[in-house]
Amino acid sequence: MALVRDYGMGWDEPAERLNAFVSARYVALRLAPELARRQPRLADIPALRRHRDADHGVLFMLPLVAAEALWPADPATWAYRRHLAGFLLFVAGAWAVYRLGTMLLGSWRWGLVGAGLLVLSPRIFAEAFYNYKDVVFLSLFALAMLTLLRLLRRPTAGRALLHALATAAAIDVRAMGVLLPALTLGFAALELVYRPVRRRAFVGALGLYVPVLAALVVLGWPYLWDNPVHYLGAALGSFGHYAKAMEVFYLGRFVAVRALPWHYAPVWLLITTPVPYVVLFGIGLWGLARAAWIAGPGRWLRRTNSRRYLLVLAWFAGPLVGVIGLRSVLYDGWRHLYFIYPAVVLVAGLGLRLLWHAWQRRQTAAAPPRALAAGALLVALALGMARVAWRMVAEHPFQYAYFSFLPGRVVEQQFERDYWGLSVKQGLEWVLAHDARPAVPVSMDERTEMTLRINAKMLPPAARARLRLVAADSAGGGYFLSIYRWHPGAYPASVGRPVHTIRVGGAAILGVWRRP
Structure with a gap:
């Protein structure tokens, strides 16, 4: 509440607002055509089928522009209201990460660590106020992953309906949300292999989830109303069509977005994520790999928590590998992949817990050198996190330009x-x-x-x-x-x-x- 007026208006905000007004006009003409034609506010809004960005999801912005039309105010007033709404949704996403961390790490305290790492991420924090596509999608994706984990733990009709609602909300903001049904069906199949006694419950829950999801996706995305299958396919096939001629400045030269090297997204992820989080993510990843190696893949997957971590790893690695393999169009850093960042902080939370447990074993005679090394690393990481927090305050409200370790001249x-x-x-x-x-x-x-x-x-x-x-x-x-x-x-x-x-x-x- 105190910071919301400190941020300006981002490049994409007018376009997102116009997209929502285009859909609002379409909905009004479908539901109340006579009343809609008498609205001067809608007279200059282009028709949905002739609008260049009509295939963008508008679920988040649509109610906001409807409220703006009903209660007109100064442009800055409504811009700040949209910023506040975006940040409050990010708070909900941080809560989802907290709940996921609690389930994965076995304690609400460790869940709070995961949510804290998310909030203390300079770029994500700043963009939560004005990035209505990528951070809104991050928040909704995290909420949908929470409902998915709850559904996999105990498949019921109520949890299937809630997960369908969360999945549809994510898809209706960005079509990339179609990854969620794929993860749902894939990991439900994995649960059927390792928990066959719940087969009837899973089949019933999924039988409810799929048709309800389809109906909710269409309901929340007016672009699909005339022909859902055709227009959903068009939306999925249009990634990057509007950026064909765009260039980005990368590694000291301007590169066409169609010709970016495979390492564009991984490099941006690395240089804009705080170094302590990268180190902790690596430790968490090493801990998971070591546990799977010692137990063997088959035995490791029999553990419920192992399958949960596999889901988190799929959440992180699947989109990243897919973007690299398919040579998808990216620009403005790695913001199109922000939705995988909660998976990063959850694995980083595991890395911190592994270090903490290693430090707690310092009193035993078996491993004092390892415990002392863990303690020294914990101190170094704590200082690094404190520096991240200090920079977020010192560089406010420009956290969105944060680079973790590169000198300013290199940037x-x-x-x-x-x-x-x-x-x-x-x-x-x-x-x-x-x-x-x-x-x-x-x-x-x-x-x-x-x-x-x-x-x-x-x-x-x-x-x-x-x-x-x-x-x-x-x-x-x-x-x-x-x-x-x-x-x-x-x-x-x-x-x-x-x-x-x-x-x-x-x-x-x-x-x-x-x-x-």
């Missing part, structure tokens, strides 16, 4: 920085605070000037009225802003005199120049 030379454009809000606030003129000209380059327009709307009306958004080649004592998105290098002196820079971890994410 500037090799990777994208503020690809959301949110720092433009703080840039505009700085300009207005340091220039008392009643009209202040401000510009950005043509490819990023949309971030200027949308973040101007986030300012109070009086401040907004003082801004004059002008073309980048305009002269006359104004200001030029850059987020370095498609111009990562230094600017020539002709741009103006540099007067302000916002840095995160030593890397510049926004520059302000005073024009001559």
